[in-house]
Each structure stands twice: as C-alpha cells, then as structure tokens.
Amino acid sequence: MSLERTGVEPQSRIRAIGAVIVIVILLFMGTSQTLNDAAADTAQIGGGYISPRVSSGDDSIWRASSGNQPDNTSVTLTVAGSGTKGITLAPQDVVFIMDHSGSLQTYDPQVLRILAAHEYIDNMIAPFDRAAIVKFDNTATLFHHLSSAYAQVHADLDALAKSQPQGQTNFQSAIDLVNTEFETFGSAENQRIALFFTDGVPDPPSANVTISQMDELVANGVKLYTIGLGPELDENALRWMADYTGGQFYKAETAQELVSIYMKISDQFYNYTAGMNLTISAYLNPELEYVPGSSNVTEGFMVNTSDGTLLTWSVSHVRIGQNWSVHFRVRSPDGDGRTRVLKDESEISYVDWRGRN
Structure with missing residues (x-):
C-alpha cells in the first residue's frame, strides 16, 4: 500500500x-x-x-x-x-574574518576555529551560497574572492591552519578589506554575512573599527556576527559591532564551543521543515x-x-x-x-x- x-x-x-x-x-x-x-x-x-x-x-x-x-x-x-x-530569504555571501594573532596559540592551539568554519561551509548550498576567507593580524589578507568553489575555500582554511599565528590584532584593516570585498564582488541578490572571530581586543588600540567603517558595512547590507573566544575580550565592543549591523554577538568560553556557535549561526539561514x-x-x-x-x-x-x-x-x-x-x-x-x-x-x-x- x-x-x-x-x-x-x-x-x-x-x-x-x-x-x-x-x-x-x-x-x-x-x-x-x-x-x-x-x-x-x-x-x-x-x-x-x-x-x-x-x-x-x-x-x-x-x-x-x-x-x-x-x-x-x-x-x-x-x-x-x-x-x-x-534557503530562507536568499542565498548568502559569507566572509569569514579570522583573527590570526599570536595569542591564538594559547586560546585555540587545536585550531578549532578553522574546524568551525569548515563545518559552516559544509552546510552551504552550491552554487547559490558563496564564501571567502580573510585573516588578520598586523594587517588583513584576503585569500580568494567570494566563490561557491568550496574546495578552494576549504583549501584556504587549511593553509591558514598550517600557518603560525603571530602579530597584533588589527580590527580596522580587516573591516576595510571586508567592505571592499562586498562592494566589489558581493551579489546584490544574496544576503551579506560577515563572521568576525577574535580572541582579543584591537592591538594597537588605534586599530579599532571606526563609526565610518560600520556605516559602510550597513550601507553595503552586511550583517556582522561577532564571535569572541577567551578571557581577554572587549565583549561590549563586539556586541556593539554586531548590534550596529543587525547581527549578533556570541561568546565562547573555550574553543570547544566554536563549532556549535558557527553552526547555530549557519542554521539561521536554512529551513529544515518537510511539512x-x-x-x-x-x-x-x-x-x-x-x-x-x-x-x-x-x-x-x-x-x-x-x-x-x-x-x-x-x-x-x-x-x-x-x-x-x-x-x-x-x-x-x-x-x-x-x-x-x-x-x-x-x-x-x-x-x-x-x-x-
């Protein structure tokens, strides 16, 4: 029957x-x-x-x-x-903004932040969702432009995992690069998401984000999700950055919590309903x-x-x-x-x- x-x-x-x-x-x-x-x-x-x-x-x-x-x-x-x-609403363009400063050798020696980003990408739907990787320490570096070529995005994460964290924590350089990427390569049809991971505060203090940078994110339609790890955070600043753009702040007490946080963010953009x-x-x-x-x-x-x-x-x-x-x-x-x-x-x-x- x-x-x-x-x-x-x-x-x-x-x-x-x-x-x-x-x-x-x-x-x-x-x-x-x-x-x-x-x-x-x-x-x-x-x-x-x-x-x-x-x-x-x-x-x-x-x-x-x-x-x-x-x-x-x-x-x-x-x-x-x-x-x-x-996919709820629309596909997503996601830039993973990864802190790569020296203190991560202490707070995430197993590079679970990289595993969390891998898991997020594995949950994306090709060819609609696109991703890119930005790492920042003294300055910021974009590996490749937004793409649904997930094998390349995974390779970029693997390369980041194999490199030694070092240097300072330049928030400002990272946000500048993200704004440029969305302005130049962002899809007008996609949701624009940036996942900003850090285990610290802007270093030097002059490398903090500015109001004009945040206004530019908003103008570009980017929601910033901030993810903080460890005891040295300025939680108020990270929460303010997320709230300013309509995103959300997440606090990880330990690196073991990062995968679940990234997947919690990811699942907001998908619908698992059959009926x-x-x-x-x-x-x-x-x-x-x-x-x-x-x-x-x-x-x-x-x-x-x-x-x-x-x-x-x-x-x-x-x-x-x-x-x-x-x-x-x-x-x-x-x-x-x-x-x-x-x-x-x-x-x-x-x-x-x-x-x-």
Whole structure:
C-alpha cells in the first residue's frame, strides 16, 4: 500500500493508490511501498517534502465472521520528512574574518576555529551560497574572492591552519578589506554575512573599527556576527559591532564551543521543515473497519463513521530526516475477494517549507 504524490516538484497534497487486499476466507495481503524516486525532485534551492508509506503486519487475515485467527492485522502509516534543507530569504555571501594573532596559540592551539568554519561551509548550498576567507593580524589578507568553489575555500582554511599565528590584532584593516570585498564582488541578490572571530581586543588600540567603517558595512547590507573566544575580550565592543549591523554577538568560553556557535549561526539561514500542519486522512475501504482503541497515537486523532470510516491524525511539524508513524488495526466483518486498504480519497495535506498549502 502506498500513498503517492502527484507531480514532480514537492506538493502539499498527497493522494492514495491502493494496495492489494485479499478477502476470500483470507483477508489482506501486506505490502510496503515508498514513493517513486522521481517524486523526490526538489526545487533548485532545496526544500523538504513529505514522503509517506503504508505497510501491514500480516500477509493475510481471516474475515472476522469465520471465527478463525488472526482476524485483524496492524497497519503502519509512516510519514517521512524527505528532501534537502531550503534557503530562507536568499542565498548568502559569507566572509569569514579570522583573527590570526599570536595569542591564538594559547586560546585555540587545536585550531578549532578553522574546524568551525569548515563545518559552516559544509552546510552551504552550491552554487547559490558563496564564501571567502580573510585573516588578520598586523594587517588583513584576503585569500580568494567570494566563490561557491568550496574546495578552494576549504583549501584556504587549511593553509591558514598550517600557518603560525603571530602579530597584533588589527580590527580596522580587516573591516576595510571586508567592505571592499562586498562592494566589489558581493551579489546584490544574496544576503551579506560577515563572521568576525577574535580572541582579543584591537592591538594597537588605534586599530579599532571606526563609526565610518560600520556605516559602510550597513550601507553595503552586511550583517556582522561577532564571535569572541577567551578571557581577554572587549565583549561590549563586539556586541556593539554586531548590534550596529543587525547581527549578533556570541561568546565562547573555550574553543570547544566554536563549532556549535558557527553552526547555530549557519542554521539561521536554512529551513529544515518537510511539512507543517499536517492532516493525514485515511479512508478505509468498505470491506474493512477500524478496531476501536487500536491507534497508538491518540493526540490529534479522530474517527468519523458518518460516511464509511475516515481516520484522521493532525501533526504539527515534521522535519527533514524525521519520521512520524502511527500503528492501528483493521478487520473485515464479512469481506470477500480483493480490495484496497485505503480508498483513493486518502491523502495527506500540509503546509510546505515555503508556507504553501
């Protein structure tokens, strides 16, 4: 028995086709099917969808009036969150601004800041999201311009990890370079994000950012996310830099927290929803009846027998990679021949990740 989506792109309504049921003295031939792979096609920038399947616990059962056992069987309906994450709002241009001053040998000797940036890039969607690496110490250096050639971006991070941290902490030089990169190579269609990592304060103090630099970031549409590590930070300054541009400040007490911080920022720009506000409507064929009290999911469950038997479950949310399932039992009082478990009217309706019904 399978529920099948119509169309190729993710749809928010899924109709049923029938599985085989045998009702001679025996009832129900169990099957388990999933959606055709072609139905798993997603929009260009990703997105989740609902992929359901139905299976039975027994190959066959006796009609209830025969007096033989088994005279009922379990049915399992599974709703899987399928697809890939979708981009919220717009793809992103991200510049990773990496402090490379000498103190990092003390506060991040395992270069976990580099691992965190690798993880962030691995979560990006090519060719839409783009990235670039800027490192700063006495001055700032751009490795390559914004690009979705992630192999090159990863190579730039590896090169940075292999080089010795040294020198001072020139905030001003780093922000100047980032502004130039976005002005020259930033995409007008992408969100503009800068992740500013440091373990210290501007050194020398004259290398601090200026109001005019921050205004330029705002004018360029750049949100600055500041990430501070260790005990030598000026947290107020980093928080001010983030707030000024509509970004956010994150504090890592230890380098071990950096990966989770970077991924927390990354996940803000993606949607992992497969479906919301699901209504699962299972219309039993007339030869079958629901065994009262057999649904293992009771929240949001209703039985309507005004016109045949309609079983409905309401589910608030299914994420990509998550399975929701329900088990219930059916029997046939006087059935005979072959039929389907569910009628063609059976369906799953939901709101997809874009908010479409």
